[in-house]
Amino acid sequence: MEVSAISQLMDAHRIGQTGNVVTKKEGTGFDQLFQSMLNLVNETNDLTNKAEEEEIKYAAGQDNTLELMIAQNKANMSLSFTVAVRDSIIDAYKELMNMQF
Numbered sequence: 576m577e578v579s580a581i582s583q584l585m586d587a588h589r590i591g592q593t594g595n596v597v598t599k600k601e602g603t604g605f606d607q608l609f610q611s612m613l614n615l616v617n618e619t620n621d622l623t624n625k626a627e628e629e630e631i632k633y634a635a636g637q638d639n640t641l642e643l644m645i646a647q648n649k650a651n652m653s654l655s656f657t658v659a660v661r662d663s664i665i666d667a668y669k670e671l672m673n674m675q676f
Contacts, residue, residue, distance in 0.1 A: 612660070612661075612664070615656075615657055615660065616657060618653060619650070619653040619654055619656075619657045622646075622649050622650040622653045622654075623650045623653075623654065625646050625649075625650070626643075626646040626647045626649070626650040628646075629642055629643045629646040629647070630643060630647075
């Protein structure tokens with residue numbers, strides 16, 4: 576995962592929780608946040624595919640248990656993080672929609 580993408584997502588989450596505006600950097604905004612989320616989803620998909628490949632190799636007797644477990648744990652952790660970020664973004668969106676101007 577890209578460290579900059581994670582920090583931008585965490586900044587967006589902090590804005591939703593505290594109401595304080597984080598200093599904007601050059602090139603940040605909704606488009607950057609959206610691209611970071613797409614990259615996170617693509618990375619999760621790649622790790623899930625890798626875990627499935629390791630399962631096939633293990634079933635064929637070409638791989639050991641340790642490599643299979645590592646691939647599965649990476650995919651599981653990445654999916655859990657992606658779901659947590661998605662839930663935070665949805666919560667922030669709901670808060671914005673409930674604001675009265």
